[in-house]
Amino acid sequence: MSSILTNNSAMVALQTLKSVNANLQETQSQISTGKSVASAKDNSAVWAISKVMESDVKGFKGIQESLSLGESTVAVARNASETVTDLLTEIKGKIVAAQEENVDRAKIQTDIDALTDQIKSVVGAAQFNGLNLVSGTEDVNVLSSLDRSGSGNVAASNITVQRQDLSSIAGTYGTTAVTGGDLTALGSLNGSASATSGAQAGLSAQIQITEGTTTGFAANDTFSLTVGGSTITVTLDGTEDATGVATLLQGEINARDIPGITATAGANAGELVISNTNAFAEVDIEVAATLGDTSGSAGANIEELNGSTGLTQTTGTIAQRAETIDFSAAANVSEGDGFEVTVAGTAFRYIAGQGETMEDVARGLKTAIDSNPPDGVTTQVQQNETTGAYSLAIDYDNASTTTIALSASTGGEASGGLFGLDNLDVTTNAGADSALDNVETLIQNSIDAAAAFGSAQGRIETQSDFVGKLIDSLKSGIGTLVDADMEEASARLQALQVQQQLATQSLSIANQAPQNILALFR
Known part of the structure; x- marks a missing residue:
């Protein structure tokens, strides 16, 4: 049935043309913008995800700047710590030279004071944009990441850099x-x-020589005593009693000139007191006897050691004097x-x-x-x-x-970590001795500081590299979601253009169909 009011063919052709035009417009938009999802109406879910990721990319670019600033600040502190270490090493060389008594210690002290001032100058100048990591003790946080959870919550992560105080301040005692x-x-x-x-005369051990209950000592009996690394052995001729043995050992010990060790007679028969006057060195002691007659309690024992009575032993230790x-x-x-x-x-x-x-x-x-x-x-x-x-x-x-x-x-x-630096004094023997020990502590503190900063700087560099790669990965992921496939869009454009032409032609033919009805009325 034909109708002049309703042209179904034209309506179908028109709908087809509209669909082709819509697809053609979408493809042209993809080609002009380069995106398959350019706005929320294209794909609201994908568009929302891409915008969240784009905001993260923007944030990570800011983090890269923060890491660069932090890395530079830590690098300045590390260089300062290494410089302080070198200067302290020079000071140590001066202190070693001052150990000799026939040197001009006053001039050496002048050099040490100059190096000390230089260390303070380095510590004071070791700042980057006003932040000095070698002064004070408060931690410094460097923004390193934005961590997004599955629920969408975002938390900032930091790399904590511990300050390494290389000042020489005495500090404040708490109340x-x-x-x-x-x-x-x-x-x-x-x-x-x-x-x-x-009245530090030293600590002592008491050696008790005892004779057998049957006979005295015999010829060729031997007593040995090891003290301070030296071993003394006496061989008897058979005429000595316990006191005589103690006297022989006393003479041998004192003749050896063992550093810090002296021997004196005890209050009782056969007693020998050995004293240790070394301030910071314990002394091991051991006694032994080789006797022909071992009846009763014959021999030698350490009866009293460092003030403890009642001991019966052959070895022991005399404590340091300090x-x-x-x-x-x-x-x-x-x-x-x-x-x-x-x-x-x-x-x-x-x-x-x-x-x-x-x-x-x-x-x-x-x-x-x-x-x-x-x-x-x-x-x-x-x-x-x-x-x-x-x-x-x-x-x-x-x-x-x-x-x-x-x-x-x-x-x-x-x-401060260099506490005591201002008081290194080599003008006296005692000062030179203590300075040599104390400068080792200062050098170790500066080495520890440089090592800590080096570790922190390495971590910041690693994080910066990671953030750069993460930004690239996020950009690539966003592109996968929203970027148009240009090869496919080009092919679709050509196909849709052909479809448009065909749809237009089809609509034209459909619109001519009612004219054929006029022939019936002629």
Whole structure:
């Protein structure tokens, strides 16, 4: 049936043409914009994802700038630490030269003072855009990442760079005292917070020579004694009694001139007292006898060692002359914890910094005491080979007595990592000796600082490289979601153009169909 009111063929042709034109317009848009999803109406889900990723890319570009700034700041601090290490090494060379007594120590001290001033100049100038990582103790955070969770929450991640204080400030002692068991848990002198020391003649061991109950000593009987690494052996002629043996051993020991070791006769028959006057060295001791007659209790034993009675043994150790503050191997040290040692009425303080240990505390207190030691006071840091705990040994070589006391506090301001640098003094023998030990601590602190900054700089560089690659990956992913396939779009364009022409022609033919009805009315 034909109708002049309804042209179904034309309507179909028109709809086809509209569809072809819409597809053609979409393809032309893809070619002109380069995107298959250029707006939310093209594909709202994909468009939303792409916009979130684009915002992340923008954020990571900002992170790259933050990492570049952080890397430059850490690089300045690392270079400063390395320079300080080199300057401290030069100072060490000067201190070594000052160990000789026939050198001009005053001129050497002038060189050390100049190098000290140069170190302070380096530390003060080691800033980048106003941030100095070798001064102070507060951590510095470098923005390193934006972490997006599955729920869409975004959190910033940071690389924490610890400041390495290379100043020489003394710090501020806290006002909150540590007392009682809390104090002795940190460190103690003979189990308490204080000890009396003085007239340091040395500690001793008492050797007891005993004769058999049946006969005396016989010819060719031998006694040997090892002390301070030297072994003394005496052979008897058969006329000696216990006191005579002790006298022979006494003479041999004193004739050897063993450093810090002296022998004297005891109060009782057959007693020999061996004293150790070495300030910071224990002395091992061993006795033995080879006898023809071993009846009864004949022989030799260490009856008294370091003040402990009732011992019956043939080996032992004479303790060092110094008093020791034994610090706990298990106690934690927090920034601002202050430690004070009082020697000969003078208080010496060190305030711990961030991440420090009891070893740092012991070395800091040693540096403080060595900076202005009372007359006759020398110090040494020691470590227990069994427990790993550190001790501060203090020798008071003075005829008077003094109380050595330890106290502690919290809430202070940390001493600088180069604490004691200003007090290196080689103008005296004692000063040159202590300076040689203390400069090693300063060098190790600067080396540790340079190593810490080097590690942080390496991490920042690695993160910066990763962020750069991450940005490229995100861009590629976004492109995969929204970019148009230009080869496909080109082929579709040509096909749609042909379809458009055919649809137009088809519509034209369909529109001519009603005209054929006119022929029926002619």
